[in-house]
Amino acid sequence: MKKYIVLMFLIICTLCSGQINTTMGNCEVIKVDQIRSFPNSNDMVFYYYSYDGSNWNLFNRTQEQYRQGLIFTVKDDIGGFLSPDDDNVSAYVGPLYIKGEILRNVGSHPNPQLLVDDCEKQIMLTPPNKPIPCDFRRLTTPTQYYYIIPCSPHLAGVPVISKSTCFENHDAKVTFSFDRDLQDKEYFLLNLMTVTTNGIPIPPQVKYVYKDSYLDRKIAFTGLDSGTFYLRYQTFQEGNPTPFSDNNSDQFTIDPVTPLTFSVKADNPRCNNDKVDITIVASGGTPPYFYDDLNGETEIVNQVSQIKRIQFDTADINKTTVIIQQVDLKEYNIKVTDANQCIEY
Numbered sequence: 001m002k003k004y005i006v007l008m009f010l011i012i013c014t015l016c017s018g019q020i021n022t023t024m025g026n027c028e029v030i031k032v033d034q035i036r037s038f039p040n041s042n043d044m045v046f047y048y049y050s051y052d053g054s055n056w057n058l059f060n061r062t063q064e065q066y067r068q069g070l071i072f073t074v075k076d077d078i079g080g081f082l083s084p085d086d087d088n089v090s091a092y093v094g095p096l097y098i099k100g101e102i103l104r105n106v107g108s109h110p111n112p113q114l115l116v117d118d119c120e121k122q123i124m125l126t127p128p129n130k131p132i133p134c135d136f137r138r139l140t141t142p143t144q145y146y147y148i149i150p151c152s153p154h155l156a157g158v159p160v161i162s163k164s165t166c167f168e169n170h171d172a173k174v175t176f177s178f179d180r181d182l183q184d185k186e187y188f189l190l191n192l193m194t195v196t197t198n199g200i201p202i203p204p205q206v207k208y209v210y211k212d213s214y215l216d217r218k219i220a221f222t223g224l225d226s227g228t229f230y231l232r233y234q235t236f237q238e239g240n241p242t243p244f245s246d247n248n249s250d251q252f253t254i255d256p257v258t259p260l261t262f263s264v265k266a267d268n269p270r271c272n273n274d275k276v277d278i279t280i281v282a283s284g285g286t287p288p289y290f291y292d293d294l295n296g297e298t299e300i301v302n303q304v305s306q307i308k309r310i311q312f313d314t315a316d317i318n319k320t321t322v323i324i325q326q327v328d329l330k331e332y333n334i335k336v337t338d339a340n341q342c343i344e345y
């Protein structure tokens with residue numbers, strides 16, 4: 001058994017010798033430009049991929065596309081576990097070998113591979129010191145090796161932001177949506193980063209999210225202040241310290257809440273012991289606005305008795321002014337709240 005394991009390592013090292021060894025996510029763009037096609041050239045360029053370094057598959061590209069070399073993603077160009085046409089199937093994960101090939105002087109021949117094969121056979125049969133009967137050649141590039149790992153789920157759309165409920169509360173919330181489920185034993189590591197204007201870093205909010213708590217492909221951060229942020233996220237497989245990929249969201253801003261303020265004005269009575277009108281003007285906070293019943297009338301809310309809250313205008317939630325008409329001449333304790341029951345500070 002030990003000899004067999006040593007032999008396997010020797011085989012793998014032989015395949016990897018002289019190659020570019022790197023780990024890539026299956027959604028990342030890979031570019032190989034050891035060989036490229038050129039306009040008006042009689043050469044033809046081909047690239048191949050293999051899962052084992054022995055059995056090769058041809059990339060479906062035109063010579064025009066090969067002017068930049070080979071540019072591909074495993075997710076789009078390498079077959080999935082079951083079917084490359086099934087969007088629900090994960091892209092290939094594991095070893096991937098890439099090699100290029102130039103066929104010299106084949107022009108636009110309909111079967112350039114056969115042309116080169118026939119030429120190579122003729123050359124092998126040509127006696128020494130005799131003219132070479134043809135000039136078609138096959139040149140191959142060194143094989144490049146990649147180990148393909150799954151990319152992290154990607155963000156789907158923009159984050160959903162909820163500002164703090166009140167000026168001095170610290171309960172802003174941001175919710176991120178992603179484009180796929182977590183695989184078995186895969187988990188998120190997320191860092192919510194704060195962008196500072198003075199260059200002094202602020203420790204990020206760190207969150208680990210596992211499959212059982214990854215509901216509806218959404219992840220939320222709560223208890224936030226206003227500010228500018230971005231999300232850094234990646235996924236890992238349990239037992240594997242190599243992240244699947246490292247991604248950053250665009251920056252986004254949680255706006256501060258404007259403090260709730262209000263002013264009160266009472267009209268002077270026309271006569272002794274006459275009634276007056278009280279005008280309340282509110283601003284800031286989150287409309288609609290309410291004032292507490294001036295006479296202390298109560299109501300039951302969620303089985304709890306409290307002072308009755310009266311909305312400024314039930315027909316217009318953005319109304320900022322209310323006039324309480326014909327109240328008795330006496331001292332009142334005016335209390336104004338907004339939709340989140342914030343009060344003035």
